[in-house]
Amino acid sequence: MLHQTPTTQTTHGGNVWLHANPKKLKNGSFLDFSSNVNPLGPPKKALRALRESLWRITYYPEPNSQTLREAIAEKNPGIEPGNIVVGNGATELIFLHAHALLREGDQALTPTPTFTEYRRAAEAAGCRVKSIPIGPQWKLKADTILEGVEPNTKIIYLCNPNNPTGKATPKEEMLKMLEDAEERGVYTVVDESFMDMVDGEKRYSTLTLVEQFERLFVVKSLTKIFCLPGLRLGYGAGSKPIADEVMRVKPPWNVNCLAQEAVKEALKDRRYLLKTRETLRRERRHLFEALSKTTRLKVYDSDVNFFLADARETGYTSQALKLKLLKHNILIRDCGDFEGLDPYFIRISIRSRAENDALIKALRKIAGG
Numbered sequence: 001m002l003h004q005t006p007t008t009q010t011t012h013g014g015n016v017w018l019h020a021n022p023k024k025l026k027n028g029s030f031l032d033f034s035s036n037v038n039p040l041g042p043p044k045k046a047l048r049a050l051r052e053s054l055w056r057i058t059y060y061p062e063p064n065s066q067t068l069r070e071a072i073a074e075k076n077p078g079i080e081p082g083n084i085v086v087g088n089g090a091t092e093l094i095f096l097h098a099h100a101l102l103r104e105g106d107q108a109l110t111p112t113p114t115f116t117e118y119r120r121a122a123e124a125a126g127c128r129v130k131s132i133p134i135g136p137q138w139k140l141k142a143d144t145i146l147e148g149v150e151p152n153t154k155i156i157y158l159c160n161p162n163n164p165t166g167k168a169t170p171k172e173e174m175l176k177m178l179e180d181a182e183e184r185g186v187y188t189v190v191d192e193s194f195m196d197m198v199d200g201e202k203r204y205s206t207l208t209l210v211e212q213f214e215r216l217f218v219v220k221s222l223t224k225i226f227c228l229p230g231l232r233l234g235y236g237a238g239s240k241p242i243a244d245e246v247m248r249v250k251p252p253w254n255v256n257c258l259a260q261e262a263v264k265e266a267l268k269d270r271r272y273l274l275k276t277r278e279t280l281r282r283e284r285r286h287l288f289e290a291l292s293k294t295t296r297l298k299v300y301d302s303d304v305n306f307f308l309a310d311a312r313e314t315g316y317t318s319q320a321l322k323l324k325l326l327k328h329n330i331l332i333r334d335c336g337d338f339e340g341l342d343p344y345f346i347r348i349s350i351r352s353r354a355e356n357d358a359l360i361k362a363l364r365k366i367a368g369g
């Protein structure tokens with residue numbers, strides 16, 4: 001299906017400013033289950049670096065985040081600083097990449113449902129976007145995607161693990177798509193913004209393959225894993241020619257000095273990553289079982305830190321359920337605006353045990369069954 005109407009605006013989770021009194025956000029009495037950030041909160045080392053770096057704000061930051069690029073390369077054998085572009089969130093990189101490489105009349109493919117900014121970035125660059133529904137099991141299949149490629153297809157956007165379905169696609173399936181795209185001269189963007197939340201991520205990630213696939217650009221948000229969405233930071237990795245193209249259109253100083261310093265420290269904190277995975281394993285099970293057994297939600301199992309759920313058996317639309325939960329000072333993501341989902345789908349992120357239990361209690365009251 002080819003969409004004629006450009007998407008000028010999109011909604012996202014996490015717009016707490018629209019729904020909550022900042023005092024309640026500050027004292028923790030309003031719970032945001034709509035944005036998918038690490039339930040542990042930011043690493044302490046990152047917070048300390050932020051406090052200790054305030055003196056830097058009277059100087060320009062490094063224009064291309066060079067020392068951070070070096071730190072990222074050190075953590076990821078197989079990629080070098082020259083493969084990396086650091087951005088003001090992964091979203092900036094998705095837009096810069098489209099701006100650098102796409103032209104009026106090109107076609108972009110996006111599986112649906114998926115993160116909506118790929119469509120916006122491609123449309124902003126003059127592309128027409130073709131959607132490819134991934135089907136009710138939410139499985140990204142190479143054959144389904146590749147059947148959609150046409151002579152004017154210039155780029156395929158792949159989100160792994162996918163938002164909002166929470167499913168990770170195995171590397172073999174990704175490789176089929178990357179190999180075929182490469183042969184046909186089609187660019188690929190693989191968004192691995194939630195990959196650090198996945199157990200055994202090496203079975204899924206294509207980050208270190210960027211020198212093997214010249215047209216691949218892997219994008220990663222660091223605001224999710226380090227719970228720093230207000231600070232904004234992400235990076236993209238590609239072959240040197242692709243990284244150079246993105247760098248060519250990137251404004252200087254796009255990432256502020258505080259974000260650069262905080263993330264450099266966060267990257268050193270290996271224990272934080274292990275604790276994140278351990279917490280997610282435990283809480284994913286707890287929340288999934290409690291919601292599946294004691295509410296009328298149909299919850300889809302997930303590989304990451306959020307769940308997609310179908311609310312139709314509760315008798316509420318996603319919008320009505322969101323409003324009901326707001327009365328309990330809880331915000332969930334109404335997924336009614338995701339292409340490929342109808343107005344009964346919601347997304348719930350995983351938080352701490354006490355917070356998850358508050359959500360379970362509220363949902364039992366509203367939609368127990």
Ligand SMILES: Cc1ncc(COP(=O)(O)O)c(C=O)c1O
Pocket residue numbers: 036088089090091092115159163191193194220221222223224229232233234
């Ligand atoms: C798949 C995906 N990529 C990127 C982003 C945005 O990341 P950032 O905050 O780093 O711009 C999101 C935010 O929800 C997302 O779901």
